[in-house]
Amino acid sequence: MILRNATEMSADEMAPYWADIRTCLAIYCKRFSGEETVENILSECLEGKRTLWLCLDGDEVVLTPITEIVTINATGKKQLILAEVGGSRLKECLPLLDDIERWAKEVHGVEEAQLVGRKGWGRLLPELGYAEKARIYRKAL
Secondary structure, three states: OEEEEHHHOOHHHHHHHHHHHHHHHHHHHHHOOOOOOHHHHHHHHHOOOOEEEEEEEOOEEEEEEEEEEEEOOOOOOEEEEEEEEEEOOHHHHHHHHHHHHHHHHHHHOOOEEEEOOOOOHHHHOHHHOOOOOOOOOOOOO
């Protein structure tokens, strides 16, 4: 399993992966219907607001983490936000999270990583050094 940062790939390098990328992102968007679309994610990645990552098993994209670097206005601290992860074989790809964190720290000066995920992430993240800090509650109005 290898990880590639789409911003470091040429259009020719990306071309064979687009069908898999769209499939992975569609899995995420289906899970969060009404909150996100494949088109919006790709648009924000193309605009440089977010970064698309490819977890590759040979020539197949199996997972597409999407990251964002944000600056906390009150403190100036930079955070890596990992909120959209679509595809399959998550457990196999989790060790690649180290590469994303290293990139965020070395390239962007990030001091902290924040992962936004469903309840099931809580079983996987402690061994990677993540701790639950808050829960989000929603109500339709």
